[in-house]
Amino acid sequence: MTDIAEAPSPNVPEGAAGTGLDVRSLGQILYLGGIGVAALGVLLWLLAQWNEGGAGEAVDAATGTITLSLGGEPPQLDSTRGTDAVSFNILGHTMEGLLRYDAENRLVGGVAQEWEIGDATATFRLRPEARWSNGEPITAHDFVFSWRKVLDPRNASEYAFILYGLKNAEAVNRGEMPVESLAVYAADDRTLEVHLERPVPYFDKLVAFATYNPINEAFYESRKGRYAADAGDLLYNGPFTIASWVHGASIRLEKNPHYWDAERIRLNAIDYAYFTTDSNAIINLFKDNKTALAGLVAENLDDALQRRWKIRRFSDGAVFFMEFNHREDRLTRNYHLRKAIQAVNDSPELVYRIIKLPGNLPGASLFPVWLKGVDGYFRQEYPLADPPPDDELGRRHLATAMDELGLAEPPTLVMLIGDSPTAKKQAEYYQNLYKQKLGIDIKIDAQIFKQRLAKMTAGDFDIVMAGWGPDYDDPMTFADLFASWNENNRGRFNSPELDDAVDIARSSSDAKTRMDAMSRVQQILYDEAAIVVNYERGSVYVSHPRLKGIVRRAVGTDPDYTGAWID
Amino acid sequence: MFLYSIKRLIQGIVTVWFIATATFFAMHGVPGDPLMNDKAVLPEIRANLEARYGLDKPIAQQYWIYLKNMASGDFGISFTQQNREVNDIIREHFKVSATLGILAIVFAAFGGILWGALTALYRNRMPDIVIMFLVILGISVPGFVFAALGQLSVVEINDWLGFTLFPVAGWGTVQHMIVPSMVLGLGTMAFLTRLMRSSMLEIASSDFIRTARSKGLPVTRILRKHQLRNAILPVITVLGPSIAAITTGGFVVELVFAIPGLGRYFVQAVQQSDYTVIMGTTVFYGAFLVFMVIVVDVIYGFVDPRVRLE
Numbered sequence: 031m032t033d034i035a036e037a038p039s040p041n042v043p044e045g046a047a048g049t050g051l052d053v054r055s056l057g058q059i060l061y062l063g064g065i066g067v068a069a070l071g072v073l074l075w076l077l078a079q080w081n082e083g084g085a086g087e088a089v090d091a092a093t094g095t096i097t098l099s100l101g102g103e104p105p106q107l108d109s110t111r112g113t114d115a116v117s118f119n120i121l122g123h124t125m126e127g128l129l130r131y132d133a134e135n136r137l138v139g140g141v142a143q144e145w146e147i148g149d150a151t152a153t154f155r156l157r158p159e160a161r162w163s164n165g166e167p168i169t170a171h172d173f174v175f176s177w178r179k180v181l182d183p184r185n186a187s188e189y190a191f192i193l194y195g196l197k198n199a200e201a202v203n204r205g206e207m208p209v210e211s212l213a214v215y216a217a218d219d220r221t222l223e224v225h226l227e228r229p230v231p232y233f234d235k236l237v238a239f240a241t242y243n244p245i246n247e248a249f250y251e252s253r254k255g256r257y258a259a260d261a262g263d264l265l266y267n268g269p270f271t272i273a274s275w276v277h278g279a280s281i282r283l284e285k286n287p288h289y290w291d292a293e294r295i296r297l298n299a300i301d302y303a304y305f306t307t308d309s310n311a312i313i314n315l316f317k318d319n320k321t322a323l324a325g326l327v328a329e330n331l332d333d334a335l336q337r338r339w340k341i342r343r344f345s346d347g348a349v350f351f352m353e354f355n356h357r358e359d360r361l362t363r364n365y366h367l368r369k370a371i372q373a374v375n376d377s378p379e380l381v382y383r384i385i386k387l388p389g390n391l392p393g394a395s396l397f398p399v400w401l402k403g404v405d406g407y408f409r410q411e412y413p414l415a416d417p418p419p420d421d422e423l424g425r426r427h428l429a430t431a432m433d434e435l436g437l438a439e440p441p442t443l444v445m446l447i448g449d450s451p452t453a454k455k456q457a458e459y460y461q462n463l464y465k466q467k468l469g470i471d472i473k474i475d476a477q478i479f480k481q482r483l484a485k486m487t488a489g490d491f492d493i494v495m496a497g498w499g500p501d502y503d504d505p506m507t508f509a510d511l512f513a514s515w516n517e518n519n520r521g522r523f524n525s526p527e528l529d530d531a532v533d534i535a536r537s538s539s540d541a542k543t544r545m546d547a548m549s550r551v552q553q554i555l556y557d558e559a560a561i562v563v564n565y566e567r568g569s570v571y572v573s574h575p576r577l578k579g580i581v582r583r584a585v586g587t588d589p590d591y592t593g594a595w596i597d
Numbered sequence: 598m599f600l601y602s603i604k605r606l607i608q609g610i611v612t613v614w615f616i617a618t619a620t621f622f623a624m625h626g627v628p629g630d631p632l633m634n635d636k637a638v639l640p641e642i643r644a645n646l647e648a649r650y651g652l653d654k655p656i657a658q659q660y661w662i663y664l665k666n667m668a669s670g671d672f673g674i675s676f677t678q679q680n681r682e683v684n685d686i687i688r689e690h691f692k693v694s695a696t697l698g699i700l701a702i703v704f705a706a707f708g709g710i711l712w713g714a715l716t717a718l719y720r721n722r723m724p725d726i727v728i729m730f731l732v733i734l735g736i737s738v739p740g741f742v743f744a745a746l747g748q749l750s751v752v753e754i755n756d757w758l759g760f761t762l763f764p765v766a767g768w769g770t771v772q773h774m775i776v777p778s779m780v781l782g783l784g785t786m787a788f789l790t791r792l793m794r795s796s797m798l799e800i801a802s803s804d805f806i807r808t809a810r811s812k813g814l815p816v817t818r819i820l821r822k823h824q825l826r827n828a829i830l831p832v833i834t835v836l837g838p839s840i841a842a843i844t845t846g847g848f849v850v851e852l853v854f855a856i857p858g859l860g861r862y863f864v865q866a867v868q869q870s871d872y873t874v875i876m877g878t879t880v881f882y883g884a885f886l887v888f889m890v891i892v893v894d895v896i897y898g899f900v901d902p903r904v905r906l907e
Binding site: 055 | 627628629630631633634635636637638639640641642644645646648649650677678679680681685686689690696699700703704707711714715718745748749751752755756761764765766767768771774775816817820821825852853854855857861862868869870
């Protein structure tokens with residue numbers, strides 16, 4: 031029986047059985063198909079009732095609304111606990127700290143009207159007209175409350191360290207002192223008095239950081255642990271308020287009538303109607319006139335050029351580098367091996383021929399070009415000599431290194447990278463470069479986000495591709511990165527001279543002394559080849575021709591639409 | 598029938614418990630944890646974080662706490678979206694994924710049955726050859742290519758028309774749903790077409806069709822009552838798991854079309870080691886899949902008189 035069943039049946043009709051059947055069968059199928067289409071229509075209509083949404087055009091001059099895409103749901107809008115770019119961007123539009131950056135990136139008064147920063151204390155006089163979105167005035171108590179919250183160990187704030195300049199802050203955060211011992215006082219409703227642990231010459235820049243924002247205590251307590259969970263669970267004091275927040279889908283900001291400087295704000299609403307990180311979706315939304323700004327990546331740059339869009343660029347502040355592992359058991363602990371790699375490195379080739387995205391700058395120093403020094407730019411005042419690649423020098427260093435390490439052949443090194451296409455392209459470029467110039471084999475270890483971090487922390491690499499973005503507008507935000515005590519010093523580079531220089535730069539109140547110390551940090555990192563800097567990242571974007579006054583910057587709210595208008 | 602359903606349900610619960618346990622230990626076994634971030638934190642801050650999330654407790658104790666909470670239907674609070682309960686995330690975003698998934702599967706099933714029946718009717722002739730070529734394309738080209746192509750076509754169509762026929766991305770209206778669900782359902786539709794075609798051909802050559810024909814039944818009646826109805830059976834069998842696969846597999850489509858579905862959370866949670874969201878979504882999807890398989894088995898009994906579940 032089974033044999034018969036498996037044999038190809040001779041009875042299978044070719045095209046059913048005869049043409050007459052064909053037409054009628056076809057009619058049957060089409061009839062059923064028609065019912066299906068009707069049913070689908072009804073289903074669509076029903077499902078549409080279940081979901082809600084819809085957004086307008088990129089810019090709407092009649093209502094003063096712009097529509098944009100956002101990288102994703104803001105993970106944490108409680109300013110004491112936020113850490114990420116998306117949250118900080120929303121906070122930058124809806125909240126204001128003591129000071130803020132203006133369109134020319136100068137520090138200007140926010141909630142604070144006047145301020146005075148000394149070596150041991152700082153005093154801020156608050157504006158009487160600064161109000162919360164419920165109409166209540168903002169007082170010095172709101173700052174005391176929020177700063178204590180940041181340092182309260184139970185609140186577990188990741189950015190607590192940025193307040194460690196305050197007297198007793200670190201002890202409070204360790205749980206060794208009660209939060210009340212934090213030396214920040216409300217002398218009266220309008221005067222905030224701050225005592226410092228040590229001189230913090232860049233304290234004015236720190237208070238512009240979102241972690242220093244005020245929080246209204248009564249409101250915070252009234253939310254019973256749900257503060258910042260939803261649009262209605264926040265009290266705003268910035269240019270905009272969150273009018274609606276559909277989780278994972280959209281956020282709509284509307285002009286805050288209670289903002290003290292509301293006259294400065296010309297947009298009525300900012301509608302973040304799309305949450306996506308997909309570069310194609312971002313550019314397609316822009317093409318379709320649905321969003322007013324789109325970041326570009328190398329893959330869609332040609333498309334943008336062909337469409338003759340006006341492409342804008344700016345430095346987003348981040349620096350990318352190869353970090354060597356300086357732990358005892360690693361080959362890269364050898365000075366000459368690192369120097370060999372540094373000698374053949376060719377940042378301009380990487381930037382202009384491999385990454386090929388306009389806006390990036392070849393790197394040499396850990397300190398990016400936009401940082402300010404004593405009077406002008408740090409890098410102009412303290413240039414770093416970076417000679418062109420020298421293969422001969424590289425091979426000499428390698429020979430010495432192999433001698434010292436007792437190696438007969440050039441070593442194999444493990445390069446830890448992220449799993450983005452750009453990272454892979456770069457790593458392959460270096461793999462090829464070092465093989466050709468030095469005969470060193472590079473084993474690429476590409477890992478996803480958390481696994482890469484776990485390996486970086488454990489020191490499971492010879493070279494790791496890493497990067498650093500600034501928190502505040504002072505060279506210090508880069509300078510202490512490779513101090514021996516810094517947890518972000520993943521390669522455990524250890525130099526007492528560098529640590530000394532960092533200490534001076536951190537606490538001296540004389541600008542020249544500080545910048546001299548920063549320059550020593552810059553020189554040590556280069557001379558010791560602690561890292562090899564690849565590039566300073568730039569970003570390129572296109573924006574709607576009628577949308578003016580967008581501010582892009584390396585430190586602070588970016589992109590900043592608070593001063594934007596529709597032309 | 599009732600006893601059978603109860604038995605299947607208990608089996609289902611054990612399966613879900615197993616999924617939960619395996620996921621829990623696999624998740625903790627992978628290097629990296631939810632508290633790690635681009636910028637490393639000081640040891641004291643790290644200790645504060647661990648205490649807040651209960652990660653300082655021994656793993657067995659964490660597992661026990663986790664099981665207890667899960668039994669009471671509480672999946673905890675997300676690590677990456679720190680103000681949101683996992684239950685809220687599932688509730689708010691699953692309905693979007695479900696909408697997308699249902700539409701995609703309806704589209705796929707409807708199209709698959711229609712094209713499958715057509716190709717069987719026109720076997721080895723032009724319509725069959727063309728459709729089957731497209732089917733091979735639909736099965737072999739990955740979903741993200743269709744997603745990107747679909748979106749690009751929408752841009753071009755809108756550009757050409759001068760107004761927005763279909764939105765490029767986003768969610769909310771009927772227009773938002775059509776293109777993504779078609780893109781999402783395409784692979785399954787191709788697969789179902791092939792299944793339906795071979796099933797139709799197999800039935801066409803079976804004895805009962807010959808009998809029906811020889812006793813003089815009208816061809817339309819044979820097609821509807823005998824051939825289509827029998828041929829649909831295998832399609833329904835794979836439909837259940839397909840619904841689960843499509844609903845969970847919408848990640849790329851959700852990302853490209855900026856749709857606030859659960860699939861995105863499911864995948865991103867793994868990348869971010871967001872323990873609570875990983876557990877919540879895995880258990881939820883696991884339970885969903887098990888449930889769909891049970892439902893299909895029961896439905897099967899109704900559609901196919903040969904299967905009577907006792």
